[in-house]
Amino acid sequence: MKPKVAFFDFASCEGCELQIANLEEVIIDVIKLVDVVSFREVMKEHSDDYDIAIVEGSITRPMDEERLKKIRNKAKILIALGACAHLGGVQKLGNQWTSKENKQIVYGIANPKDIDDNNPFFEKPKQRALDEIVKVDYVIPGCPINKNEFARVLIALLTGKKPPIPDYPVCVECKKKENVCLFTVGKVCMGPVARGGCDAICPTYGNECEACRGYVSYPHEKAQTDVLEKYGLTLEEIMNRKTMFTYRYIEAKKEGEKNE
Amino acid sequence: MKIVSKEDFLAFVNALIKDGGMDIEGVKSKDGRFVYGPLESASELRLDYDVTILPPKKYFLPQYETMMKFDLADPFSMKKPENQKKKVIIGMHPYDIIALRQMDSYFLDTDVSTTYLKRRKNTLIIGTDPLNVSEKAFFGIMGTGEVHSGYDLFITDLGDRVAITIGTEEGGNLLRYESKLRDAIDVSLCGSTTCYPLLSYDQLLQYENKLRDASPVEVQKVKAIREAASSKAMRGLKVKPVGWHDLLEKNYDSEVWKKQSDKCLGCGTCTLVCPTCFCYDVQDDINIDLKTGERRRTWDGCLLRKFTELASGEVLREDILDRYRHRFYRKGRYLPDRLGFVACVGCGRCSSQCIPDIADPVNAINMLFDSSQHVVKESLMDTHTIRTDLSKMESKDGDIDALHVPMPATLKRVEKLTEKETLFEITPDSGKPLGHTPGQFVEVSIMGMGEAPLSVSSAPDGKTFEIVVRKVGDLTTKLHTLKPGDKVGIRGPFGNGFDVDSLKGKNLIFIGGGIGIIPMRSLINYVLDHRKGFGKVAILYGCKEPREVLFKDELAAWDKLPDIEHLRTVDKCPDGVSWECEIGVITTLIPKIKFDPKSTIAIVVGPPIMYKFVIRDLLKLGMPEENVIVSLERRMKCGVGKCGHCQINGVYVCKEGPVFNYKDLKNLPEAFK
Numbered sequence: 001m002k003p004k005v006a007f008f009d010f011a012s013c014e015g016c017e018l019q020i021a022n023l024e025e026v027i028i029d030v031i032k033l034v035d036v037v038s039f040r041e042v043m044k045e046h047s048d049d050y051d052i053a054i055v056e057g058s059i060t061r062p063m064d065e066e067r068l069k070k071i072r073n074k075a076k077i078l079i080a081l082g083a084c085a086h087l088g089g090v091q092k093l094g095n096q097w098t099s100k101e102n103k104q105i106v107y108g109i110a111n112p113k114d115i116d117d118n119n120p121f122f123e124k125p126k127q128r129a130l131d132e133i134v135k136v137d138y139v140i141p142g143c144p145i146n147k148n149e150f151a152r153v154l155i156a157l158l159t160g161k162k163p164p165i166p167d168y169p170v171c172v173e174c175k176k177k178e179n180v181c182l183f184t185v186g187k188v189c190m191g192p193v194a195r196g197g198c199d200a201i202c203p204t205y206g207n208e209c210e211a212c213r214g215y216v217s218y219p220h221e222k223a224q225t226d227v228l229e230k231y232g233l234t235l236e237e238i239m240n241r242k243t244m245f246t247y248r249y250i251e252a253k254k255e256g257e258k259n260e
Numbered sequence: 261m262k263i264v265s266k267e268d269f270l271a272f273v274n275a276l277i278k279d280g281g282m283d284i285e286g287v288k289s290k291d292g293r294f295v296y297g298p299l300e301s302a303s304e305l306r307l308d309y310d311v312t313i314l315p316p317k318k319y320f321l322p323q324y325e326t327m328m329k330f331d332l333a334d335p336f337s338m339k340k341p342e343n344q345k346k347k348v349i350i351g352m353h354p355y356d357i358i359a360l361r362q363m364d365s366y367f368l369d370t371d372v373s374t375t376y377l378k379r380r381k382n383t384l385i386i387g388t389d390p391l392n393v394s395e396k397a398f399f400g401i402m403g404t405g406e407v408h409s410g411y412d413l414f415i416t417d418l419g420d421r422v423a424i425t426i427g428t429e430e431g432g433n434l435l436r437y438e439s440k441l442r443d444a445i446d447v448s449l450c451g452s453t454t455c456y457p458l459l460s461y462d463q464l465l466q467y468e469n470k471l472r473d474a475s476p477v478e479v480q481k482v483k484a485i486r487e488a489a490s491s492k493a494m495r496g497l498k499v500k501p502v503g504w505h506d507l508l509e510k511n512y513d514s515e516v517w518k519k520q521s522d523k524c525l526g527c528g529t530c531t532l533v534c535p536t537c538f539c540y541d542v543q544d545d546i547n548i549d550l551k552t553g554e555r556r557r558t559w560d561g562c563l564l565r566k567f568t569e570l571a572s573g574e575v576l577r578e579d580i581l582d583r584y585r586h587r588f589y590r591k592g593r594y595l596p597d598r599l600g601f602v603a604c605v606g607c608g609r610c611s612s613q614c615i616p617d618i619a620d621p622v623n624a625i626n627m628l629f630d631s632s633q634h635v636v637k638e639s640l641m642d643t644h645t646i647r648t649d650l651s652k653m654e655s656k657d658g659d660i661d662a663l664h665v666p667m668p669a670t671l672k673r674v675e676k677l678t679e680k681e682t683l684f685e686i687t688p689d690s691g692k693p694l695g696h697t698p699g700q701f702v703e704v705s706i707m708g709m710g711e712a713p714l715s716v717s718s719a720p721d722g723k724t725f726e727i728v729v730r731k732v733g734d735l736t737t738k739l740h741t742l743k744p745g746d747k748v749g750i751r752g753p754f755g756n757g758f759d760v761d762s763l764k765g766k767n768l769i770f771i772g773g774g775i776g777i778i779p780m781r782s783l784i785n786y787v788l789d790h791r792k793g794f795g796k797v798a799i800l801y802g803c804k805e806p807r808e809v810l811f812k813d814e815l816a817a818w819d820k821l822p823d824i825e826h827l828r829t830v831d832k833c834p835d836g837v838s839w840e841c842e843i844g845v846i847t848t849l850i851p852k853i854k855f856d857p858k859s860t861i862a863i864v865v866g867p868p869i870m871y872k873f874v875i876r877d878l879l880k881l882g883m884p885e886e887n888v889i890v891s892l893e894r895r896m897k898c899g900v901g902k903c904g905h906c907q908i909n910g911v912y913v914c915k916e917g918p919v920f921n922y923k924d925l926k927n928l929p930e931a932f933k
Contacts, residue, residue, distance in 0.1 A: 029548040151548055159546050159708065160741075161734040168564050171527035175613075176323035176559060178313045180291040181529075183615050192525035192615060218565060220580065223525045227615050 003158070006038035006050035007081075008071055010057030010064050011091055011127065015144040016082035017041045017056055023147050030151065033158055048074060052157070056081040058088045059128045072134040077157065080130045081150075083143035083212045083245055088129040090143075092247045099125050129248060138163045143212035143245065146198050166197040169216055170209050174200035182208055188231050190241060193219035212245045261474040261482065262424045262435075268470050269415070269422040272435075273302035276348060282384075283343075285319065286350035287312055296349065307351060307417040310394040311607055315535030316349055316356055317363060320379050325557045327375075327542065328660045332551055335707035335747065336668040340659040342375075347383040348434070353390050355397075355404040355605040357411055359535030360385070364648040365599045366538050371900045375661040377653060384434055387411035387427075389482070390489040396608030398495040398622050404605040404643050405490030416482045423474055423482045428651075435471065493606060495622045498629045501602040501643050503636040504592035507625065510634045512585075512929065516627045521584035523616040524563070530610035530619035531561030531587060536595075536603040539567070539904030542664070546708045553708040555664075560904070562586050567905060570894055571712070571733040576908075576933060586907075588624055594910030596641040605643055663900045666705040666749025671742055672724055677810050680731050681775065682740055683717070687724045688750060694725045698782035699757030699891055699919040702727065703899045705749035706742075710735045713896035713914070715779035716753060719786040728778045728810065754899035758783045758863070758889065758919050766861045767795035769853070771874050773802050773846050773866025777810055779893050779918070780865045791823060796860075798825040798853045802846030802870075806830050806839045825853050847873050850881075857883035864922075865891045871932050875922060888922035892931070 007017055021042050023030060037047040053075035059065055072078055080086045088095075094102050102125065130136050140153050140163075153163040166172075170191035174181070177200055182189045187208050191200070194211035202209050215221075228238045243250065264272070277284045277299055286299045287309045294309040296316055328338035352360070367376040387407060390397075399405045407414070412431030416423040426432045474482075499507050531537040541560040546553040560567055563583050568576035577583045595603040604621050611620030618624075629636070656662065673685035688694060694702065696716050704727065705711040712735045718726035731740050742748070760783070768787060772780045787794050799818060803809050809828070818826045827849045829842035842849060846866070862878050864871060875888055895913040897905035906913040908930040911920075925931040 026548060033548070033550065152545070155546050155548060155550065158550060160738060161546075161709065164543070167566055169525070169527045171525075171529050172532065172561075172564070175314070175529055175532040178290070178295050178318075180293045180313065181613055181615070184613070185292070192527040216565070218526075220525050223523050223616060226523060227525065230616070 002033065002035045003051040004037045004047070004049060005034045005052045005054060006047070006071075006075075007036075007040065008038075008053060008055045008057075008067075009040065010055070010068070010084070011060045012057035012082065012084040012089065014041060014056060016084075016140075016142075019144045019147045020150055023151065026147075026151055030154065033154065050075060052077045052079065054079045054081050055085050055130055058084040058091055059130065059133055060091075060125055065133055068130065068133055077137045078130070078134065079153070080136045080139045082145050083141060083214075085130045085136075086139045086141045087214050087245055087248045088127045088132075090245065092127045092129075092251070093243055094125070095127055095247065095251055096243070139165065141165065141195060141213035142198055146201075149197055166195065167216055168196050170194045170196045170198065170200050170203065170213075172196050173198070174203045177204055179203055182206070183227075183231060188228055188233060188241070190224070190246075192227070193221060193224045210241070210244045215246060215249060261479055262426070262471040263418075263421050263474045263478055264424060264471050266417075266420050266422055269424075270302040270305075273299070273305060273350065276434075277301065282346040282348050284348050284350065296351075299350070305350060307388055307415075308391045309351070310390065310392040311353075311397060311609060311612070313609075313613075314533055315359060315607065315609065316352055317359070317535050317538070319347065319349060319383065320360070320363060320367075320376055321538060321540065321559070323559055327555045327557050327664055329552065329554050330707045332546070332553060332708055336666070336749065338555075338660055338665070338707075342378075342659040344382070347379075348386060349383060350386040350388075352385055352387045352411070353399075353607075354387060354407040355399040355402070355607050356535055357385065357387050357407045358404045358644050358646075359605045359607070361410045361644070361646045361648065362536050362595075362599070362601055362603055362605075363538060364650055365601070365646050366595075367902065368648050368650070368653060369599060371663060371902065372653075373661055373663050373902065374656050374658060378655045378659075380650060381653075381655040384412040384430060385410065385427075386431075387414040389414075389416045389485050390493075391417060391485065393489055393492040394608050394612060396495070396611040396620065397493040397606060398497055398608060399606035400490035400493035401495065401497045402501055402602075402604065402606030402643050405493060406486055407644075416485055418478065418481055418485075421478070423478060424471070493608075496626070497622045498626045499636055500638075501592075501604070502638040502641060504602055504604075504625065505596055505639045505641055506637040507628055507632065507634075508589055508592045511628050511632050512589075514628055514631060516624065516631055517581050517585045520618045520624060520627070521581040523618050524580050524584050525616060526563055526565060526580055526583065527615070528561040528564040529613050529615075531563050532559055533609040533613050535605060535607060535609070536591065537561060537587075538902070541903065541905075542711065542898065544708050544710045555707070555711075562590070562904065562907075571736070572894075576895070576930070582930070584618075586909075587619075588621070589909065590907070591621070594907070596639075597910050598912075600641060600647065601645045602641055602643050663902065664751070664898075666703070666707075666711070666751050668747055669750045671744050671746050671748065674742065674744055677728060677812075678808055681728055681810060682731075683726055683728045684739070684742075684748075685718075685724050685726050686748065686750065689747075691723070693721075693723050694750075694753055696720050696725065696753035696782075697757035698760060698786050699779055700753040700755050700782075701779070701893065701896055701899070701918065702750050702752035702754065704729075704735070704739070705751070706735055706738050707749065709738045711749070711751075712736060713754070713899055715782070715891075715893050715918070717778045717781045719782055719789055721789070728775070730775055752899060755896065755914055755918050756916055756920075760786060763787075763861055764793050765795060767855060767859055768797050769855055769860050769862045770797075770799045770801075771846060771850075771862060771864045771866070772800070773870040773874075774804065774808065775810070776865035776867070776870070776891070776893070777801055779891050780863060781811065781814075783863065788818075788821070788824075796825075796855065797823070798827075798855060800827050800829075800846060800849040800853070802829045802831070802849065802866075804831045806833055806837050827852055845873070846870060847877050850874070850877050857881045857887070861887050861889060863889045865893065868932050885923040885926065886921055890920055890922055890925065891918045892920065892925075893918040 156163040190211040191209040195213040288304040367373040411427040414425040591603045668689040675683045833839040901915040909928045
């Protein structure tokens, strides 16, 4: 019996699912291994009978929370797909402000009374990663995900191995590819603290790493801040780097402080 | 020394490239820096480079390497497709040649890596003098600015001419170019300028004649270029390599380590770009067909947190200070002690690529020197004291590294001992006994799942052997699903076991904690089988809870033996569980037996915390340190002393251990951490 797999999406661009749809020749092999029973982006059929739920997107509204819990109840294995599901995505940045402030920033204050309305889409718009609500068994990180890594995780699950998500910095793969370090050409990069596994794709093409796969366990954050400072970034610019995909860690620290 | 015109030299390189019989690699530019890579034309060659991003080690220990491919249905018919083409590497600076010679020593002096040897034998090295020196280089003061061996050809770019020194016969032959190209041209391409635009047939035939002896002025010029490079690469290092060993020995606890490592990102760059860092990690991948797979090797580095992570999740060098310091000690003390040379060649790659700028050996050594109260004593160990003679070594057949080939074996018996631990009796398919001594270990593989070092638990006799395995990672979990008749791969036995002969006639006290009883049992059973050969024997065994107790039937049998004393304890016993022995930590058993500490040997195996307290109590009773024998059996990795993970300070647990005499370990700060 092939395991039944269903894909779900919440607040996201659905680009990670698109990566899977784009697996090209490998997709045939994937279909041989699993039964895809639900995948809104590529098929009409849908079934609520599945073993593995692969969930993209962050959780925003109470109705999303309910839906996610239902998915969790039905699935034997739940996988968070991509940065939104893993870290809350770039939208997690919004948690720095109150919903009122967010509405003002986004829509302006032409109609001040609108800010206080009860539109359900603005209800408690706090962005959360999946594991802030339900148990997540495995994570496929990245914005977007690395499609080869998706295949590797699937293979691992089907062969009884722990999915091989690396826990070393992006620098490791970047060095192995013999890239010119961006720090040496006047750019700055989150590579030294960001979780690798992406094959350093951004630095390879000259783009600064923004830690879309989150940090490694135990990142040397202070050393990284010192380095960014040394390379001329202002405190505000440093904070921008640290909040792009990784506001989650700052938020967790703030929550921790509150609880102490 | 010979001289050839620059034009002819480049024509020679182009001829090599066009020939196609060999891979011609050389230094070229990449995004404003330099790298080694395949040359498509001699015009790409940059003999004026200062330093490359990665050292040429990548040709001999690639960043990623398929060690073997396998079919899960027939796992022991492993294959490895290896490119058999000869390689020529053009443009190695002297420091990189010396680093490569150090690499030779590492992979060839003991436990020969056959793939390394093959690649090395299959590669011609063309060295060159640095015309430009990187800002961070200090090879001048490291004594690595000049080499007199280790290359096949050595060239110096004199502008319109190139000076060539022939290092080996093969290098000389390359220059004479007695290769396929001439035959090819003879047959069909004679005179074709489109195929060989830079080298006419005529030129080719006369090539040898175009080499002339260097004039005294030209020899002088080469010397001047060489000296200029070295004098530019001094960087004010205050302690020469011969003093590093002593300086490091006396400053292990220096404040410098803390100060520097506070700034460390732990990104691993310094080890990855280092020409004398050789540590690697091995992993199995299964392909998407779920039928085939690969065992792969990739670079690892001691600055990375995961480097010292055990299957249990425990990280041995968790503190960045320990990891930062380890790298310097490996260069300046551990490898020198092991192989006789200082493992830093002054290329400056680590310093120029370290973002917080703390990896620089010049800075670290100078800071250490400035803060040290000690006078530095010089040793005989320098950067180029290398014994390995490659020319005397024969490359062997087979593409899979002999160090890493698992041999098939069959599970004969599988017996679940506790919730997590299972005993496996294994028969090597070769029909020969494993041939281990008590305390040694084997590498057990399941293709696609990986490999793990596991202590042999049975006494050394018979055609089978036993291991007892705790379910923790991918491999051990899979192993627990296997049944008698299933196949596993084995390598070994490895390591240093118990010195049985030195124990003969002695009184013995065994103190085992938790799964520490597993390797200890191989010696206990040996002793019980040869009971008359030993004095008094006592066995103390402690576990956390009754459900964790291993070998219950055997323990009960030991209880009945008249000539041994045997006590068991558990730290705690939950309500409702029956337990008829002692309750309390293992140390509480020691006062319960009578033994003369002076004439008794204690064999202690257990978790780190146990060593601390048990050894303390034994020494307090007056037992001499050399009477305590321990096994650090959790720390092994590749088994052959190459991958680097098993190091505690300078000791390789896979080679010198896992069994040690306590007095040899007590001064190693990392031993019982």
